[in-house]
Amino acid sequence: MTIWNAILLASLIVLVLKLAGYLVPPSFMERPGPSRVATLLTVALLSALVVTQTIERDHQIVLDARVPAVGVAALLLVLRAPFIVVVLSAAVVAAVLRLLGWMA
């Protein structure tokens, strides 16, 4: 598999999922089960991605400058900062800590 294959295949699947909702009969939507699973699926995946992006490196748990950076991001989200500010602040915190030689 190449990067291109992954991009095109994943894009196709995501588009088909969008189309699928227009094809199913409206009565399917009345059932709470499928919609609850889909909503919680998003939460679980995003949460797991936060964790792996924050502490995983080369198949190991590594605590470095990413941890305080994500802490600052969480604080900014509590303060209702815009998405772009949250993302940039995390990058700046991690970059500055590494520049100072802390938690490389």
Place this chain on the structure above:
Amino acid sequence: MASTDTSAAVRASLAVGLAVAAYGVSFGALAVASGLDVWQTCVLSLFMFSGGSQFALIGVLASGGVAAGPAAITGAALLGVRNSLYSMRMSPIIGGPWWRKLLAAQWTIDETTAVSTAQPTLRGQRVGFWVTGAIIYVGWNLTTFIGALLGDLVGDVRMYGLDAAAAAAFLGLLWPRLRARQPIVVAIAAAVVAAVLIPWLPPGLPVLAAALVALVVGVTDWLAPKAATT
């Protein structure tokens, strides 16, 4: 003839659309940092056009490389499942012949559904959907391209803290969904499962394993909000 419901929908579309389009810069830069080239990054925004899935794909590819391709695709697909729910909700609003729904499908995402369903009249809902979709589609792809060019210039990912930025991006996407007890418990449990499995499974798979938490809680409806129990 412009009426109040139409102009209210256009105002909401502009506010949401412009804010979201700005995320494209972070996506573009992070995608290039994850090992994609500028073209691959742009194709992803043009064809996939769903922020969560796009970030998931590049996140898993960044940690596992091409070997993690199947896990990356599965992660992106699972995050795309919620778009099916949105299209079910949008289907009666879009209405009209099949080709209109075909066009609407690619733009059926978190933000277009949110703006549309918040409008009080059917006309406002339709205007809200198409205007938000157009602004985000154009804006997201333009800013992705700008971000990808910036990421290409930057070079070393870790030195500029782009790895931390990716984690913060996921947190930013997760945050607004944590409004009730059930999703909060699922988020915490999924985080624990993923963390514990990191040393034991290949890159990408701890994330997929954490999805099982959602399946278990969703099917059993454990910790259900009282209002939702029927």
